[in-house]
Amino acid sequence: MPARFFxxxxxxxxxxxxxxxxxxxxxxxxxxxxQRPEIWPALARAAGNGGSPVLSKAIREFDRLNDIVHQILxxxxxxxxxxxxxxxxxxxxxxxxxxxxxxxGEPEVLFWHENDAGFAGRRPISEF
Numbered sequence: 001m002p003a004r005f006f007x008x009x010x011x012x013x014x015x016x017x018x019x020x021x022x023x024x025x026x027x028x029x030x031x032x033x034x035q036r037p038e039i040w041p042a043l044a045r046a047a048g049n050g051g052s053p054v055l056s057k058a059i060r061e062f063d064r065l066n067d068i069v070h071q072i073l074x075x076x077x078x079x080x081x082x083x084x085x086x087x088x089x090x091x092x093x094x095x096x097x098x099x100x101x102x103x104x105g106e107p108e109v110l111f112w113h114e115n116d117a118g119f120a121g122r123r124p125i126s127e128f
Contacts, residue, residue, distance in 0.1 A: 003076055004076045004090070005090050005091050005092050005097075006076065006089040006090060006091050006100060007091070008091075008100060008109055008125060008128065010089075011077075011089040011091070011100045011102070011109045012108045012109055014075045014076070014077060014089065015102060015108065015109070017071075017075055018072055018075060018077060018087065021068045021071055021072055022068075022072070022085045022087075022104050023104075024064075024068060025065060025068045025069070025072075025082060025085070026085055026104060028061050028064060028065050028068075029065070029082070029083065031061060032058065032061055032062075032065075035057075035058060069082070072087070076089065076090070077089055078090070078099075080119070081119075084103060084104065085103055085104020085105070086101070086102075086103050086104070086119060087101070087102045087103075088100065088101055088102075089101075089102070089109065091112065093112070093128060096114075097115055098112055098113065098114055098115060099112060099113055099114075099115060100112050100125075100128075101113055101119070101122050109125060110124065110125050111123060111124060111125060112125060112127075112128050
């Protein structure tokens with residue numbers, strides 16, 4: 001059972017905090033993905049000679065990403081896919097636990113789904 005349940009309005013209000021964090025997380029992810037070919041050689045060299053500027057930067061990026069993840073989770077949202085910025089908010093519909101669903105880039109919570117349906121089972125919020 002989740003720590004709390006969200007109404008649609010509460011989930012949208014939480015997005016005011018989450019949206020800039022997810023924007024930053026997506027930017028960090030893009031930078032990490034761009035540097036990915038450089039990270040492994042930097043790690044190998046750093047192990048032998050005490051450090052690497054590329055690795056130091058990557059570690060700072062991962063640390064910040066970790067902070068962002070914890071800030072998002074502290075709102076009560078559930079991160080389903082950080083790569084695409086997919087989040088769920090536990091909710092109640094007709095006394096059943098369901099999930100309000102938001103994906104990075106959407107203006108607000110526009111979908112919901114049953115707990116076992118996942119992203120493929122998203123239904124319009126108008127049906128909530």
